[in-house]
Amino acid sequence: MANLTATRAPLPWTAPTATDPVGWTVELPGSKSMTARALVLSAIASGPSTLLRPLAARDTELMAAGLRGMGPHVSTVNEGRWVVRPRPLAGPAHVDVGLAGTVMRFVPPVAGLADGPVTFDGDPRARTRPLGPLLGALRAIGVRIDSPTDGLPLTVHGTGKVAGGEVVIDASASSQLVSGLLLAAPEFERGIVVRHVGPPVPSAPHLRMTVQMLRAAGAAVDDATPDVWTVEPGRLSGRGWEIEPDLSGAVPFFAAALVTGGQVTLVGWPHRSAQPVDRLRALLQQMGGEMTVTTEGLTVRGTGVVHGLDADLSDVSELTPALAALAALADSPSRLRGVAHIRGHETDRLAALARELSGLGADVTESADGLEIRPRPLRGAVFETYDDHRMAHAAAVIGLAVPGVELTDVACTSKTLPEFPALWSAMVTGTS
Known part of the structure; x- marks a missing residue:
């Protein structure tokens, strides 16, 4: 495999905007x-x-x-x-x-x-x-x-x-x-x-x-x-x-189904999983999505309308950036709490999300253990990724609905999914 430990240069990237509902089947690497x-x-x-x-x-x-x-x-x-x-x-x-x-x-x-x-x-x-x-x-x-x-x-x-x-x-x-x-x-x-x-x-x-x-x-x-x-x-x-497919890595793709009113299927999903699929299903349902498990895989469908969310995410804190991005596009306010510990992740994710979502026009209040997000009309702007793959995922989700979201570095997604930019662009454009 390629040398993934070498020092790399930042790779600026403009998140693609969806003009139609996505319809995508994705095969992701393991957890x-x-x-x-x-x-x-x-x-x-x-x-x-x-x-x-x-x-x-x-x-x-x-x-x-x-x-x-x-x-x-x-x-x-x-x-x-x-x-x-x-x-x-x-x-x-x-x-x-x-x-x-x-x-x-x-x-x-x-x-x-x-x-x-x-x-x-x-x-x-x-x-x-x-x-x-x-x-x-x-x-x-x-x-x-x-x-x-x-x-x-x-x-x-x-x-x-x-x-x-x-x-x-x-x-x-x-x-x-x-x-x-x-x-x-x-x-x-x-x-x-x-x-x-x-x-x-x-x-x-x-x-x-x-x-x-x-x-x-x-x-x-x-x-x-x-x-x-x-x-x-x-x-x-x-x-x-x-090794099961990576559920956390799939969440931005599932979020795309909600934002665009489309459908995304993660193939190869096991009938029994060590990952928190039931918790994710409940969260996406609250935000307006539907998740089902079939012989093909794990499928999420959206209506094109995203609802706000009030939830303690302490057990699934890795989902916070993608859910915060959805919250910024929702039809009602959201409160994400119980995640003070993500200040010690790749970056202080609460401070970073509050700063970058506000820069796009959202009304965000940072608390000790979470975020309160009140949706407002968003605009394109530079979105700093802080060498954090989850921040890049959040920016990509917002870019589906907001033209001109410019990530300072999409290459940071190589931490867990080097193929992310190519897979994301293929999903939005409907190409393979």
Whole structure:
């Protein structure tokens, strides 16, 4: 595959405007969340694994490269079938996390199992993303870590083993802080008991995905007590992972169906999913769409009228930018709340959305944990993407109805979907 970790130049892009309802069937690559977890579990398993239809994008290639640098064989030559063969974990090694929260939070616990030092650093913005609670938890179970700022850059001084045990953590900034500990825990000498203390952990579906995938690999996991997760020590089995299409990546395309009164189908959708499809269905229905699952896939239909939304999005915060874009085009005000933690994502998404939507003419009030959006006539303008793929998605959605929305950089979508500009333009123009 292409080198997705290299420094790239910004790519300005004018979002195409739809003149007709879209009618589109799209096949998207695999879920970033499932691909990342499958890579980690495969790297510490007792035998080889395959990932079928994984996501080939910057975040997942960085994850593969980081694990590969510590010893496991991770082949991404065949984009539809990645192969992972575990080998003893060792340093010295260096992990470039880019701007990927999964890499910066899932790989340090694995590095604790390596025999030798492993250094971590990434893009400038990555140095401000929440990491301290994870580092504190790792230190509490016997991992030596040098980090002057309790964030990136850092060095994990692995000794080939981690004692494990019980830790208390405030994971209110990101569910990945818990998932990172759980994914590596079967290899800890005593496993782990993670107790969360603090405001609610966001993105609960992602934690459920972590638990489901650990169990699928053979781990004994107890999550029956709220805010407590126990993973027993034991060897994981290598296996074949069938990666579902990326639901979060599909949301901008589904939003296009609502904005234009069209229909978009995501093919290859499983009948049972680890991703929050029921929650997304409810949100889109409230905004005027209809979602159905058929033998063809997951289909969303719109009427051309978008309704405002009052919703707590704490469990599906990745959807906030696309839903905010829909809200700016709605027929009534919206209130999106429960997402204070997305201030620590690729950018401060609440501040960025408030600034850029206001620049297009929307009436937006930024609160501590969300946005209030009162629709007004919008106009074309430059839309700063902040090196954030979800901000680019939001701009593209608005551009469907508002001519002249000019993204400062659409190439940032390579983080999770390098094909986004081409797929989006093909959908709007009805070409293939």
